[in-house]
Amino acid sequence: KQEVTQIPAALSVPEGENxxxxxxxxxxxxxxxxxFRQDPGKGLTSLLLIQSSQREQTxxxxxASLDKSSGRSTLYIAASQPGDSATYLCAVRxxxxxxxxxTFGKGTLLTVxx
Amino acid sequence: EPxxxxxxxxxxxxxxxxxxLRCVPISNHLYFYWYRQILGQKVEFLVSFYNNExxxxxxxxxxxxxxxxxxxxxxxxxxxxxxxxxxxMYFCASSETGLRGQPQHFGDGTRxxxx
Numbered sequence: 001k002q003e004v005t006q007i008p009a010a011l012s013v014p015e016g017e018n019x020x021x022x023x024x025x026x027x028x029x030x031x032x033x034x035x036f037r038q039d040p041g042k043g044l045t046s047l048l049l050i051q052s053s054q055r056e057q058t059x060x061x062x063x064a065s066l067d068k069s070s071g072r073s074t075l076y077i078a079a080s081q082p083g084d085s086a087t088y089l090c091a092v093r094x095x096x097x098x099x100x101x102x103t104f105g106k107g108t109l110l111t112v113x114x
Numbered sequence: 115e116p117x118x119x120x121x122x123x124x125x126x127x128x129x130x131x132x133x134x135l136r137c138v139p140i141s142n143h144l145y146f147y148w149y150r151q152i153l154g155q156k157v158e159f160l161v162s163f164y165n166n167e168x169x170x171x172x173x174x175x176x177x178x179x180x181x182x183x184x185x186x187x188x189x190x191x192x193x194x195x196x197x198x199x200x201x202x203m204y205f206c207a208s209s210e211t212g213l214r215g216q217p218q219h220f221g222d223g224t225r226x227x228x229x
Contacts, residue, residue, distance in 0.1 A: 004156075031214035043118075043205060043222035044157070051215050089157065093214070100145065100170045100212055101159035 002027045002094055006105035013080055014113050021075040021108045023090035033073050034102065035064050036089040044089065048075070052095070080112045118221035120206050126227045127196055135191045135224045137206030146189045147207040147218060148181065150174070157205065163189065164212060193226075201228045 003026045013019050023033070032051045036044040048057045048064040050073065056065040063076040073090055087109045091102035119138045127133045139146050148160040161171045163181050180192045189208075193200055203225050207218040 034217055036220070041225075043120075044207075044220040046217045046219060049215070049217040091157070095214070100147070100162040101172065102149075102157075102218060103159070104157040106156050 002092060002103045004090060004092055004103050004105035006088075006090060006108050008108060009106070010109040010111075012111040012113065015080060015082060017080050017112075018076070018078050019080055019110070021077070021088050021090075021110070023073040023075070023105055025071045025073075025092050025103075027094060028068050028071050029095045030068065031093045031095045031099070033064075033066055033090060033092045035062075035073075035075050036091065038087045038089055038107065040087075047088075077110075080110075082112045082114050085110055085112050118206055118208055118219055120204075120221040120224050122224060123222065124225045124227070126229060129198055129228050130195050133193050133196055133226065135193075135204050135206075135226070137189045137191075137221060138187050139189055139206065139208030140210075140219060141187070143208035143210050143219075145169075145209045145212045145216075146181075146183070147209075148191045149205045149207065149220075150202040151205065151223075152199075152202045160191070162212075169212070196226075196228045198228050201226060 007022045034049045035047045050057045050066040061078040066073045087107040089107045091104040146163045151157045161175045162169045178194045203223045205223045207220045209216045209218045
């Protein structure tokens, strides 16, 4: 059974700092990994999707990497801003069979202080 | 940018009552999903739906739950007889296809409170 873990559970940084959020998963047989942002009381906004054959994806100040064999992904946020404050979730989609579901981690609560 | 919309944003229901949560997926998407998030816990998969059939469901999705696409735009989740432990945020999601490279897009959720 796939388990997804995110470390740290919470992170507080000053504005302008570069930071890394970590995600690990126990079963490396995945189709893809998706990073989401969740604002309090809101839905999930998809940030980046990395397919199993890819090593990284970039969107603006965000860069996500994937090391499938070791079961790890990182989300790098450059030059953080107060507006980046949110919970960041990673989720994996397992390969094989009729697997459509995403398995989520519990998230990292990021606070960027002005 | 197209988005998934969910109604209502908050639903309060007495235990034992039936509740229907509604979703309008992105218009050209063919795969639909429901997830839930109990307060303080992980987002959990409930069910996926394609071509008017359930394609995958979790252990949580028991006989009390059902899904339906009643028309060309809506996708609904029905809970027949609600329990206190059904209190959660319910998210609808959709994807263009079921192919591995397609991201799932989520709505803002319906907060379901069972009294």
